[in-house]
Amino acid sequence: MIELRELTTIVELKEVQAIERQVWGMNNIPIHQTLTAVKNGGMMIGAYMEGKLVGFSYGFPGFKEGGVYLCSHMLGIDKEYRSQGIGEMLKRKQRDIAIAKGYDCIKWTFDPLETRNAYLNLTKLHGICYMYVENCYGDMQDGLNQGLPSDRFEVHWYLNSPHVTERKRVYTGNLTPLNTIMFDDRGLPAFKVGNVDNFFAEAYSLAVPKDFQRLKKESPERAIDWRIKTRKEFVRMFQKDYAAVSLEVADTHAKYIFVKKDTLKLGGTKR
Known part of the structure; x- marks a missing residue:
């Protein structure tokens, strides 16, 4: 049984640091920073199993273009408790x-x-992405990120919008593929560019490797190729006012689904 609760004390926040070190293997966020954040509109949430902290999420207030939002900065799960839906x-x-x-x-x-x-972010939670940040955090040295540009999607989770509350699949029609995947004799995927030049379709798909960490380990050069080629396609889609709204997972790969952002039911939320 998982118990979820806000963490507000120095003792509780120190517990979080052990999971930080296990997940990322880098320096912890100082307690004085997290404590100040949770006292001023931020939040640290802990997941406990039988009294043991097994996961956490951390966020603090953000402000941009006249709008206030929660910046959710970190989510980490103890490696012994992953794949149980705790995230x-x-x-x-x-x-x-x-x-x-x-x-x-x-x-x-x-x-x-x-x-x-x-x-999790798109298909389950119904967040959307329409911003791509190249090398967002610079050169990162932790085990998950080392060796590649730290490119990132920025998720926008419109908490009270019909897009989130109705939890419906956004698009069920035909998809125009932006690429295809070819596999070598080791089963490693290679990116094959599609021939889409004009953007008139209702929805597009972009195939990506299912296990990128394995690809990084077995072929760093091919992993970099995927980073650079997908970066180009993601940026192109967002410049054309499409948003990534879900990820469909198959046995050997996954594919992003993009639709026009102005077709989404985001209500009166600030975009």
Whole structure:
């Protein structure tokens, strides 16, 4: 049984640091920073199993173009407790608390080639992406990010919008593919560019590797090729006012679905 609750004390915030070190293997966020954030509109949420902290999410207030939102900066799960839905539980609890505090939007970033994160953020939570940030955090040295530009999608989660609350699949029609995947004799994927030049379709798809960490480990050169080629396609889609709205996962790969942003039911939320 998972218990979810806000963490507000120095003792509780120190517990979080052990998971930070395990997940990212880098220096912890100082307690004085996280403590100040949670006292001033931010939130640290812990997931406990039998009294043990097994996961957390951390966010703080953001402000841009006259709008206030929650910037969800970190989410980490103890490696022994992954694939149990704890990440989704933490995000949904974060949404509930954010709404109670007066937020109507949460933003965060993730690597678009990490399909586990993409599936949670877009398909399950109904966040959307229409901003791409090249090398967002510079050269990162932790185990998950080392060796590649830290490109990121920025997720916008419009908490009270019909797009989120109705939880319906956004598009069920035909998709125009932006690329295809070819596999070598080792089963490693290669990006094959499509021939889409004009953007008139209702929806597009872009195929990506299902296990990018494996690809990085077995062929760093091909991983970089995927980063650069998908970067070009993602940026192109967003410049044409399409948004990434879901990720469909198959046995060997996954594919992003893009639709026109102005067709989404985002209500009166600030975009």
